[in-house]
Amino acid sequence: MADPHPSRPGEREDRRSLFQKLVEFIKPGPDSTDELIETLAEAEDKELIGAESRVMLEGVLRLADMTAGDAMVAAPRMDLLDIDAPYEELLHQVITTAHSRFPVYQGERENVIGILMAKDLLKLQRAPELNLRTLLRPAFFVPESKGLNDLLRAFRVNRNHLAMVVDEFGRTAGLITIEDVLEQIVGEIEDEFDIEGDEGDIFALADSTWRVAGDTPLERVNESFGVHLGADPDGDLEVDFDTIGGLIAHEMGHVPKRGETFSMGGLDFQVLHTKGGAVRWFKVSPTPASVD
Missing domain, CATH: 3.10.580.10 (CBS-domain)
Structure with a gap:
């Protein structure tokens, strides 16, 4: 015979064990954004959610506290x-x-x-x-x-x-x-200039030039082009630079803008793309030989 009084959804939710109710009383749920972010970190540690999911959820939470002035x-x-x-x-x-x-x-x-x-x-x-x-x-x-x-x-x-x-x-x-705005949630969105990979920082182009990432290590640039950029035998440089973008910004005296060019060490560097106040990509070509 069917139960004349079937359990309602709300009643089923109340059928928690005394232990569950005690745990919830002792350790209530998060009541602030920071506590919720900590809870997400714990969930990742317990492998309940993946790392990318945690980062995205944290981005959504932080988005609520950010303004246009923060991301413009x-x-x-x-x-x-x-x-x-x-x-x-x-x-x-x-x-x-x-x-x-x-x-x-x-x-x-x-x-x-x-x-x-x-x-x-x-x-x-x-x-x-x-x-x-x-x-x-x-x-x-x-x-x-x-x-x-x-x-x-x-x-x-x-x-x-x-x-x-x-x-x-x-x-x-x-x-x-x-x-x-979306980058505040999912992180940096890659575009046609953004190419990942450990060896993906210098690319040969069809017109016999190269595309070089701004964060390419100077050692790799020197090795690839047979130059000695950043070498300071006289000790004139007060700061050592690790990347080609950092060195060129220092030599130019300002953060390079798109379209600007700079010659150094027998190479011409043209700024192709900038983001976040730094050069993402240079177009590099040999400096034309001067005609006397």
Whole structure:
């Protein structure tokens, strides 16, 4: 005969042993983000979740405490296009920086009037009579204090992938992309310039040049190209450098920007890609012999 009073879901949940209830009373669940992160670490130690899952979950938790100002690209490092620049100059900058979206300004860099998709620039090549302004898309502005959770939601709803960040006085503080937000959760997102591998720091290109990662050890660069970069027989260098990017930044006196070139030791280094204030990739070629 069927039970006339079957157990309800809520009743089943209450059928815990006295030991379980005692453990929960003595050691309650986490009541703060830090405690929850510690709990995730314990779960990884017990092999209940994997390391990548723990890192991602921690990123989600920390995202709630971060703002646009924490993850943005600061204004001095933004790549902008001038609405009044010649087409050839715009095209060169788009190719050199390799972004898919660009803030466009008029007059002063502070005066951002819209966003240009790199693919839209090709329309000018096919129809030069078009006005660049007609290709601009509205710029999306957010305050520095905007939470990344809210910003990610806004990116999804508005289908924007880039936002201009303004400070409390309405001045441009920087820009932030949906990739910048997602990287807070999943870590750095690899792009076409990012190639992993222990031996993946120097690549020969079809035009007899090389692509060299900025964090390539100087010893490997010297060995590969038969040069002696970083060698300091006179003891003039106050700091020893481990990577080619660090040495070139020191020699140039500033963090190199995309498109900049520097010659050293018989080699020309052109900055292909930067990220986080450091050079990710150089294009390297032999310095042309001077003609007397």
